[in-house]
Amino acid sequence: MATVSLENLRKVYPNGHVAVADASFDIDDGELLVLVGPSGCGKTTLLRMIAGLETITAGTLSIGGQVMNDVPPKDRDIAMVFQNYALYPHMTVAENMGFGLHLRGMPRADIARRVDEVARLLELEHKLAARPAALSGGQRQRVALGRAMVRQPAVFLLDEPLSNLDARLRLSTRVEIARLHRRFGSTTIYVTHDQVEAMTLGQRIVVFDNGEIQQIDTPMNLYERPANLFVAGFLGSPAMNLLHGTLHHDDGLTLATAAGSIRLGLPPQHAALERWHDRQVVVGIRPEDLRLLAGDDPGMALAARLEVVEPVGNEVFLNLRHGELALVARTPPGTACAACDTVRLGLDPQRLHFFDPHDGTRIG
Structure with missing residues (x-):
């Protein structure tokens, strides 16, 4: 060899x-x-x-x-x-x-x-x-x-x-x-x-x-x-969800998108993101890192309209719409929701990815 x-x-x-x-x-x-x-x-x-x-x-x-x-x-x-x-x-x-x-x-x-x-x-x-x-x-x-x-x-x-x-x-x-x-x-x-x-x-x-x-x-x-x-x-199937918006620092991070503001909490990259205050960023979320929230769950959340449910046996793909943005969530089998429902999706700040929208490079 x-x-x-x-x-x-x-x-x-x-x-x-x-x-x-x-x-x-x-x-x-x-x-x-x-x-x-x-x-x-x-x-x-x-x-x-x-x-x-x-x-x-x-x-x-x-x-x-x-x-x-x-x-x-x-x-x-x-x-x-x-x-x-x-x-x-x-x-x-x-x-x-x-x-x-x-x-x-x-x-x-x-x-x-x-x-x-x-x-x-x-x-x-x-x-x-x-x-x-x-x-x-x-x-x-x-x-x-x-x-x-x-x-x-x-x-x-x-x-x-x-x-x-x-x-x-x-x-x-x-x-x-x-x-x-x-x-x-x-x-x-x-x-x-x-x-x-x-x-x-x-x-x-x-x-x-x-x-x-x-x-x-x-x-x-x-x-x-x-x-x-x-x-x-x-890399990833389904692909990573990408949210475009303006980053704000206010009791944690908030992403202002065309469909509304999304609270991001305090991710590990927060120090590197200080200089991105009031600037455009892209936030990436893997489908498995989006979870359905119960009505009384206080977790970081965004609202989305469920369009298509794809059960594939060992998991279920939820195809959603947040404003004009298409999202995909990967959930366990037996997920109880139907098309046309409006659902709340939880975000884990530890699992977020941040990118420069101009050259695409990773932040932090």
């Missing part, structure tokens, strides 16, 4: 489009790092630069301490799993998995041994004689993973490998990838636009937008302390 180091890596196309802008971070030996962001943000371009499939405009890429900028893909000791499987339809599963080793001139007996070992791990040992057309989508994806695994490369690169699977297969294959990584401890870079995949798989996550790194951190640190409005809105 190997470390991967990116130093001011940059990709600019001939038309002037900057696909990746000065990306710098290190990936530890054996780490599973996820690149996540919306479609077109540059994450796949960055992965292809690491693989050698895209030229590097500027910056330095190192794998295992060796600079790789001008090294051909075949000499980088990496294995890439593509979104579309890229299996040869005329070859059997065994032939597909061993094809890369065959091109490298490995003896047939050694190829067969490696293919058999990986096939057992992926529960494909009974499909080795089948061709891709006879396999399910999940089995084809496992063959693509197996083809990379038999190579025993220094670095695995996975480009949205689950996007073509249905929801059930995505879940089971995601668990399989996590289990295999724990077993082999291979250095892995995983690209996805699905924030659930990113949060559940990544030991660390790199959040991308418009070719720029927004934040690098562990999944829970990203969720609990987003660096800016983009990260706050991108």
